[in-house]
Amino acid sequence: MDKTGNTFNSAAYGGPGWQGRTRTHREEIGDLWTASGIDSEYATLRSVLLHRPGGELAAALEDPNSVQMLEALDLGRAGEQHDAMAEAYRANGVDAQYVDPAGQPTPNQMFCADLFVMSPEGAILARPASTVRAGEERWVARRLADAGVPILRTMTGNAVFEGADLMWLDPETVMVGLGLRTNEDAAAQIASSMEEIGVETLAVDMPYGTMHFMGMLRIVDRDLAICWPRRTPFSTVRALEERGYEILWLPTSEPDSVLNRALNIVTLGPRKILMLAGYDAVQKAYEKAGIECVTIDGSELVKAAGAIGCLTGVVRRDLVG
Numbered sequence: 001m002d003k004t005g006n007t008f009n010s011a012a013y014g015g016p017g018w019q020g021r022t023r024t025h026r027e028e029i030g031d032l033w034t035a036s037g038i039d040s041e042y043a044t045l046r047s048v049l050l051h052r053p054g055g056e057l058a059a060a061l062e063d064p065n066s067v068q069m070l071e072a073l074d075l076g077r078a079g080e081q082h083d084a085m086a087e088a089y090r091a092n093g094v095d096a097q098y099v100d101p102a103g104q105p106t107p108n109q110m111f112c113a114d115l116f117v118m119s120p121e122g123a124i125l126a127r128p129a130s131t132v133r134a135g136e137e138r139w140v141a142r143r144l145a146d147a148g149v150p151i152l153r154t155m156t157g158n159a160v161f162e163g164a165d166l167m168w169l170d171p172e173t174v175m176v177g178l179g180l181r182t183n184e185d186a187a188a189q190i191a192s193s194m195e196e197i198g199v200e201t202l203a204v205d206m207p208y209g210t211m212h213f214m215g216m217l218r219i220v221d222r223d224l225a226i227c228w229p230r231r232t233p234f235s236t237v238r239a240l241e242e243r244g245y246e247i248l249w250l251p252t253s254e255p256d257s258v259l260n261r262a263l264n265i266v267t268l269g270p271r272k273i274l275m276l277a278g279y280d281a282v283q284k285a286y287e288k289a290g291i292e293c294v295t296i297d298g299s300e301l302v303k304a305a306g307a308i309g310c311l312t313g314v315v316r317r318d319l320v321g
């Protein structure tokens with residue numbers, strides 16, 4: 001302000017001294033915002049978000065089905081196996097943070113993969129499809145914000161979306177699986193946010209009676225995807241082939257219950273995965289394809305109807321695009 005009280009041409013009004021923001025949002029991630037985001041399913045994993053299950057699992061003891069679980073869990077063992085998983089991440093150079101809800105969450109809070117999905121410009125928060133899990137996304141939103149991870153969008157209206165239904169096929173393309181947990185409204189909202197950041201969204205229908213897209217496709221390298229014979233949608237396999245992926249088909253010698261758990265993996269980096277111990281036939285097929293397998297015991301955790309892939313919210317991988 002000058003002596004006459006004139007404010008025109010002062011910095012606050014755009015005069016000399018004004019310092020305009022010139023970098024893009026993406027350029028500020030890793031600096032103003034915490035380094036985060038993914039644009040592939042296979043690049044080196046850097047950080048994950050987990051929730052160690054605790055007292056909230058007691059609700060599952062009486063009537064597991066009422067909280068979307070298969071069997072009652074032993075709380076002590078579930079906690080120990082979860083700790084071992086976090087330890088395996090750290091041993092493989094991955095930073096593992098906890099959601100740490102304020103107060104007791106709902107029973108499925110530990111399935112962090114369902115609660116958000118990352119893009120290179122921030123997280124898309126889920127909106128879980130059942131009342132049993134409604135609101136779990138709030139604690140994830142709070143933790144991501146505290147950690148300095150930008151939130152790109154939340155769902156509106158009647159959209160329901162669970163993070164395990166979205167997969168990056170390449171840095172320009174995501175595929176969303178439509179079914180019980182993710183609907184058309186969500187796919188449209190995701191597509192509009194993705195378009196803003198230069199990414200195309202392809203939606204595919206999933207077979208009735210399946211849970212998540214993650215349960216029929218896993219990508220373990222730039223050119224290697226694992227698919228499930230007669231379960232992975234036709235257009236998914238075609239889209240993968242068009243992008244140069246080789247398909248490793250799960251062995252049909254094993255029952256569904258085995259394949260479900262053996263496919264519930266997290267890619268630690270190109271051709272390196274974290275998987276459940278005890279699925280030797282499938283592990284052998286992975287190893288034959290040149291995939292290094294780090295194993296942990298999840299025999300208690302699987303009773304909740306999920307495993308490593310579902311328990312792990314991926315916050316950051318190296319970007320490949």
Ligand SMILES: NC(=[NH2+])NCCC[C@H](N)C(=O)O
Binds near residue numbers: 108164305310
């Ligand atoms: N991404 C997954 N497969 N998550 C498993 C979630 C299991 C959980 N009991 C539910 O029904 O929501």
